[in-house]
Amino acid sequence: MSDTVAPKGKLIVFSAPSGTGKSTIAHRVMQRIDNLVFSVSATTRAIREGEKDGVNYFFLTKERFEETIRNDGFIEYEHFFGNYYGTLVDKTREAVDTGVNMLFDLDVKGALNLKKHFPRRSLLIFIKPPSLDVLRSRLLGRESEDEDALEQRLLRASFEMSHARDFDYEVVNDDLDEAVDTIVTLIEDFISNQ
Numbered sequence: 712m713s714d715t716v717a718p719k720g721k722l723i724v725f726s727a728p729s730g731t732g733k734s735t736i737a738h739r740v741m742q743r744i745d746n747l748v749f750s751v752s753a754t755t756r757a758i759r760e761g762e763k764d765g766v767n768y769f770f771l772t773k774e775r776f777e778e779t780i781r782n783d784g785f786i787e788y789e790h791f792f793g794n795y796y797g798t799l800v801d802k803t804r805e806a807v808d809t810g811v812n813m814l815f816d817l818d819v820k821g822a823l824n825l826k827k828h829f830p831r832r833s834l835l836i837f838i839k840p841p842s843l844d845v846l847r848s849r850l851l852g853r854e855s856e857d858e859d860a861l862e863q864r865l866l867r868a869s870f871e872m873s874h875a876r877d878f879d880y881e882v883v884n885d886d887l888d889e890a891v892d893t894i895v896t897l898i899e900d901f902i903s904n905q
């Protein structure tokens with residue numbers, strides 16, 4: 712898949728250490744911007760309370776995920792936190808070709824890979840927590856992980872933070888309303904100016 716045939720849709724990518732608030736911000740941003748559709752990734756991780764298959768993720772078995780890898784079904788995929796996560800090629804191609812703007816929530820490697828496929832069509836926004844202590848308390852407050860899984864996520868945070876400068880923009884999610892306002896402006900400018 713390449714960027715050279717002037718596809719119409721734009722790709723907006725959020726990355727951040729787990730627990731920073733990407734999903735929370737994504738939800739609010741989608742309420743404010745028309746023609747912006749969330750890219751539903753595939754994953755092998757267990758479904759969380761309140762999540763729905765096909766809405767938050769396509770929840771696949773490891774075997775099904777690996778079959779999809781063999782069939783070149785992912786634009787990008789990564790393995791971390793003991794699970795696979797990947798962006799489905801068909802869904803992305805369809806959106807881009809039909810002029811739909813998509814919002815992605817990807818780890819840093821996935822974000823940088825997607826940008827390689829769509830260098831001019833993608834906007835990478837890195838969302839930072841105010842501090843690692845705040846990140847820990849947000850993850851604790853979410854009550855979605857056991858202690859081991861929480862420590863795994865915090866350990867990976869410094870790796871993710873080390874790539875912040877590779878992104879087009881960095882935004883701190885301290886005050887949620889302010890972060891959302893800033894990000895909405897960045898996205899609206901990007902969508903309208905290119």
Ligand SMILES: Nc1ncnc2c1ncn2[C@@H]1O[C@H](COP(=O)(O)OP(=O)(O)OP(=O)(O)O)[C@@H](O)[C@H]1O
Nearest residue numbers: 729730731732733734735849852853884885886887
């Ligand atoms: N600005 C903020 N101030 C205080 N709490 C926040 C803020 N933004 C998000 N939160 C809370 O932090 C927790 C983590 O947020 P969220 O699930 O959106 O993170 P995430 O980056 O999407 O994590 P993951 O990558 O693990 O999916 C949630 O309980 C959310 O309500």
Ligand SMILES: Nc1nc2c(ncn2[C@@H]2O[C@H](COP(=O)(O)O)[C@@H](O)[C@H]2O)c(=O)[nH]1
Nearest residue numbers: 729752753788789796797798816817818821
């Ligand atoms: N490279 C990719 N990373 C992805 C994708 N979908 C989600 N993610 C990232 O996974 C972590 C953990 O998510 P969680 O739902 O288990 O908390 C998060 O940081 C996402 O950004 C993907 O398709 N590719």
